[in-house]
Amino acid sequence: METVLTRPSAAPVIQALRSIGYNASTAIADLIDNSLDAKALIININFAYAESDGMITISDNGMGMNEEMLQRAMNIGSKDPRAKRGANELGRFGMGLKTASFSLGKRLSVLTKKNGAYSERCWDLDHVSECNEWQLLTVIPECVKNKIGTIEDESGTIVCIDKLDRFMGYDSKRKLKETSFYNKVARINRHLEFVFHSILEKNEVKMFINGNEVVPWDPFMRYHPNTMEGEMQMLRINDNRIKVQYFILPHAAHLTEPEYKKAGGYKGWRDHQGLYIYRENRLLYFGDWMGLFPKDAASQLARVRIDLPNEADSDWQVDIKKSGINLPEDAKRRLEAISSIARKVSRDIFYFRTQPGPRNPAIKGSLNTWEQSGSEDGPQFILNRNHPILSELLKNLDDENAKLLNLYLKFVQLGSPSNIIDSPKVPEEEVQGLPDSQKELIIQFASSLLKLNVADNEEQLLNILLTQPAFDGLNRATLKAITTEANLFDIN
Ligand SMILES: Nc1ncnc2c1ncn2[C@@H]1O[C@H](COP(=O)(O)OP(=O)(O)OP(=O)(O)O)[C@@H](O)[C@H]1O
Ligand SMILES: [Mg+2]
Structure with missing residues (x-):
């Protein structure tokens, strides 16, 4: 050439x-x-x-x-x-x-x-x-x-x-x-x-x-008791995990004058509605619905936080100034769905002040079904065991059924697609060392399966255990050693 x-x-x-x-x-x-x-x-x-x-x-x-x-x-x-x-x-x-x-x-x-x-x-x-x-x-x-x-x-x-x-x-x-x-x-x-x-x-x-x-300014007013937090959602967009959560700010009637002024930020309430895109925890873009919806007064209480990892840069076309971004096609539809819920709640509160006062103290805990664990290892998301509906249900169950429900919830949590991480592969014949708590969980789960006649011989039982996302990364030899040690077939 x-x-x-x-x-x-x-x-x-x-x-x-x-x-x-x-x-x-x-x-x-x-x-x-x-x-x-x-x-x-x-x-x-x-x-x-x-x-x-x-x-x-x-x-x-x-x-x-x-x-x-x-x-x-x-x-x-x-x-x-x-x-x-x-x-x-x-x-x-x-x-x-x-x-x-x-x-x-x-x-x-x-x-x-x-x-x-x-x-x-x-x-x-x-x-x-x-x-x-x-x-x-x-x-x-x-x-x-x-x-x-x-x-x-x-x-x-x-x-x-x-x-x-x-x-x-x-x-x-x-x-x-x-x-x-x-x-x-x-x-x-x-x-x-x-x-x-x-x-x-x-x-x-x-x-x-x-x-x-420099004092941090939280656009979501998480410290205010009248702020509503939507559930954290995990979206997988072109192989990257994106976190999305909406917040509905309190109606002006619930805010003091200084609170109202502060929450208006430096652009004013109307121009602070919309999508807030964070990249590695650093705000990159905010101030509108990025073409998904027009801005309007009634949606001004809705602010939607989106968290991207830096691996998503090319997908979202992050620019050199770290202040411009484009929504990938795949993200548009899903963000539109989440945002329209947030906008509807905002509208209801804005026009009718339907927002409850500070939460009834009789209802303890958050209303989210999933919460972030905050820990680096272990599951990223945990089920909220203090959810009022779950608490009510557990109150009305006898011990045996409450145990079964708890076991089931543990499995939902461990097997949730958001919590599954790639486990290192271990040689098939090697028995892996596990903490007692995990062994106990395997035994509980296996004996419940046997009781419910989901499995009736050891081979079947091991096959089921091996396919459980919650036990991802465990090999047959390990599961067999645990079920044998627990004498499961003698008990049942
Ligand atoms: N304050 C600093 N302390 C230590 N290293 C720095 C500092 N500022 C810049 N650097 C080094 O200089 C390099 C170039 O910085 P520059 O901001 O031009 O590019 P970048 O941060 O790699 O990418 P971007 O253009 O996205 O900001 C950085 O990668 C880093 O290695
Ligand atoms: Mg730089």
Whole structure:
């Protein structure tokens, strides 16, 4: 194949990259993503106003970079977007550090420290334009370095952006005044409270803007007793598990004035209805029904949370700015169904205030049939054993039947498609060691099958046990050893 090497011209490409559509808030959020990916626990974002030129710094105590890592990180396209990313990783394109920074200003300096050793690099777009080459400065200019200071911890990173032409207004005549500058910072603060609320609520990471802590803002008002939570649903869309749950906020009549104002967020109630799409717990998109329904006043109490893993990026067409997304065809129909329920409940409450007051204390526990277990291992979803209908049923059953029902529920839970994980394969003839609780469950289940005449010989019994999703990953030898030890055929 005959080819000719055609190198992109540095000056125009870098100018074009400045205009891929970030605003100041989405740009800062993209830079914070990097600090979170570096496992930082404290992230300080500082905005300093100066009439001639302001400066933005994002300092973190994450894992930092060595010289080689930093050199790669400063490259435009430092990683292949098709590569598999780690669990919970927010990065995807290998672009954000550069594109987000350039959308704010013309100079990006990175000072980083890993295990006590410093590295530094700097992109100065004036220099790139002048020489029309991808020349990266290996030393941060003295005037910047003096302002950013040093990194106290053994590892960490300071990203500094100055020559803030875009952040400050495009030309000298329209430069931001000091009050407008800090109003803009306040808007960014509100954006971060919102975009990172789920991450901040875990209380592991802290963020500060000019020394003030960023306080998470929960759009679903889960703390309010009149908020209604729909059941968590698991959808499988093109091999990825997507979690969906709707929330119906309380009617205004149930809210105090400050509560009402706060829940309206920074766009107002009407513009906060709709789908809230989170990627690895970080909010990516919100504010409408993404073409499924129009926005209307009566649906303004409905907010639907959708949680995506980063593996779903290409399916949902996550964009470089991490603020745009497209619904896959398969997801549309199912989200439409869930959203229309949420919208109907919202409408009923909005017009008729049919919402009950705080839940009757006689009814204890949540009304969800399934709940998230919250534990890393074991089943992800557990049946809510305190559901009022189940409690009522169990009260009216004799001991024998209550036991049987409980056993059945255990099986429903263990065999639920959402809970089945791929178990490692074990050699057929090897007896696996199991905890007593699991052995006990197998024996209970097997003896119930025998009592109900579902199986009447050992061979049949083992065949049934082997096909149970709840016992996935157990081999015949193990099941046989357990049933033999329990003498099941002697008892029955
Ligand atoms: N604060 C930081 N601490 C440690 N490493 C960082 C930091 N910021 C960036 N990096 C490194 O620089 C690389 C490039 O960052 P960049 O934001 O350009 O791309 P990305 O995060 O991989 O993907 P995306 O374009 O989706 O943000 C990251 O993959 C990471 O290895
Ligand atoms: Mg990034």
